[in-house]
Amino acid sequence: MSGFPEFGYRNHELFVESVSLQQIADEFGTPCFVYSRAALTKTYQEFDAAFAKRDHLICYAVKANSNIAILNLFAQLGSGFDIVSGGELQRVIKAGGDPRKIVFSGVGKNAHEMRMALHAGILCFNVESEAELVTLNRVAKELGKIAPVSLRVNPDVDAKTHPYISTGLKENKFGVPASEAERIYQSAHLYPSIRFTGLDCHIGSQLTELEPFMQASNKMLNLLDTLQSQGLEIEHLDLGGGLGIRYTNETPPSIKDYVAALCASTDQVKQRLLIEPGRSLVGNSGILLMRVEYLKHTSARNFAIVDAAMNDLMRPALYDAYHDIIPVNNNNGDMKSYQVVGPVCETGDFLGHDRKLGLTDGDLLAVMSAGAYGMSMSSNYNTRPRAIEVMVDGDTVHVIRQRETIDQLIAGEQILS
Numbered sequence: 001m002s003g004f005p006e007f008g009y010r011n012h013e014l015f016v017e018s019v020s021l022q023q024i025a026d027e028f029g030t031p032c033f034v035y036s037r038a039a040l041t042k043t044y045q046e047f048d049a050a051f052a053k054r055d056h057l058i059c060y061a062v063k064a065n066s067n068i069a070i071l072n073l074f075a076q077l078g079s080g081f082d083i084v085s086g087g088e089l090q091r092v093i094k095a096g097g098d099p100r101k102i103v104f105s106g107v108g109k110n111a112h113e114m115r116m117a118l119h120a121g122i123l124c125f126n127v128e129s130e131a132e133l134v135t136l137n138r139v140a141k142e143l144g145k146i147a148p149v150s151l152r153v154n155p156d157v158d159a160k161t162h163p164y165i166s167t168g169l170k171e172n173k174f175g176v177p178a179s180e181a182e183r184i185y186q187s188a189h190l191y192p193s194i195r196f197t198g199l200d201c202h203i204g205s206q207l208t209e210l211e212p213f214m215q216a217s218n219k220m221l222n223l224l225d226t227l228q229s230q231g232l233e234i235e236h237l238d239l240g241g242g243l244g245i246r247y248t249n250e251t252p253p254s255i256k257d258y259v260a261a262l263c264a265s266t267d268q269v270k271q272r273l274l275i276e277p278g279r280s281l282v283g284n285s286g287i288l289l290m291r292v293e294y295l296k297h298t299s300a301r302n303f304a305i306v307d308a309a310m311n312d313l314m315r316p317a318l319y320d321a322y323h324d325i326i327p328v329n330n331n332n333g334d335m336k337s338y339q340v341v342g343p344v345c346e347t348g349d350f351l352g353h354d355r356k357l358g359l360t361d362g363d364l365l366a367v368m369s370a371g372a373y374g375m376s377m378s379s380n381y382n383t384r385p386r387a388i389e390v391m392v393d394g395d396t397v398h399v400i401r402q403r404e405t406i407d408q409l410i411a412g413e414q415i416l417s
């Protein structure tokens with residue numbers, strides 16, 4: 001379990017804040033993503049409080065969960081945003097986010113997205129290659145603007161996480177090597193419509209140890225030192241996101257300890273600190289509610305076939321990721337070991353392997369820690385409409401995204417005329 005008191009049993013029934021998940025399933029159907037407003041708020045405030053008096057900006061990584069209700073909640077709490085596309089920029093603006101608190105990451109920003117971001121007046125482009133600098137300089141010049149830029153430096157540290165979500169090794173596609181960063185900053189004169197304002201890195205996701213963060217931070221500090229000694233004025237240091245969460249028995253550093261370590265390792269620099277947390281801000285504040293459609297017992301295995309699938313929550317299929325799966329009504333019947341699988345026609349379509357559950361047809365289950373990289377990675381594979389999303393606030397349930405309809409799904413398609 002996530003450890004949040006917002007998700008817990010009352011009389012053998014699973015609740016989110018003051019609302020039972022049984023009630024949510026009855027009213028809104030399944031599959032359904034359910035978020036706790038209180039848990040989201042507390043998590044943001046924990047990050048913010050940990051920075052104490054340090055000049056800082058928390059830039060929530062929108063890709064972890066981009067629902068505009070969640071973006072709006074964070075914006076109201078003072079958050080900035082880390083975006084990776086023009087679409088995410090539009091979401092943040094629609095949600096009431098302050099463009100001056102947006103950093104724009106990603107290896108493949110196109111000219112159109114750059115134009116949108118320059119018009120909006122974002123805080124910084126986190127640029128990942130010299131080729132991108134050339135394009136950004138040209139686009140900014142056309143608009144008569146100066147683009148604020150951080151280079152994303154690849155510090156070549158091992159984040160010790162799943163290879164698909166490790167980004168800070170020299171063989172990854174992200175950022176520029178530290179060995180080249182200095183030269184690129186020194187070539188600022190080649191890019192008159194760009195101003196280097198920051199220094200940035202992001203080494204990977206779901207990190208459960210502080211050590212790689214400290215290694216990256218030290219490398220960035222060395223580079224910052226060099227740049228400053230050469231007369232460059234760097235205004236902010238962006239140390240990226242990547243703090244892991246507890247899905248089952250991981251023991252990541254607490255938010256408080258993580259932020260304290262970042263602050264301590266950079267206490268000799270005067271620059272504003274930026275971080276870009278995604279998963280750690282939203283992961284444990286959401287669950288995926290689903291229903292058992294069929295139980296199927298074969299001589300080899302027991303299958304619980306549920307109405308959520310890999311298209312709703314891709315992490316198990318994509319990374320072999322583990323999510324706790326727990327019953328909504330905890331009156332444990334006959335316990336068996338189940339393969340919890342969805343209706344999608346792929347062997348990789350599973351949500352959990354070998355889970356000890358006491359089930360009957362129609363039971364409700366909750367996939368825990370589904371707040372990050374759940375809905376935002378969902379797809380329509382097998383022409384499955386996307387799940388509904390609701391946010392619980394005390395005893396109130398707000399729909400924050402309607403369940404998709406088949407009509408919406410095929411609206412853009414056409415038969416040859």
Ligand SMILES: *Cc1c(COP(=O)(O)O)cnc(C)c1O
Nearest residue numbers: 061105205241242276277278279
């Ligand atoms: C994905 C991403 C993040 C957020 O990572 P989490 O592991 O979710 O905290 C931050 N910065 C960049 C550049 C990213 O690509």
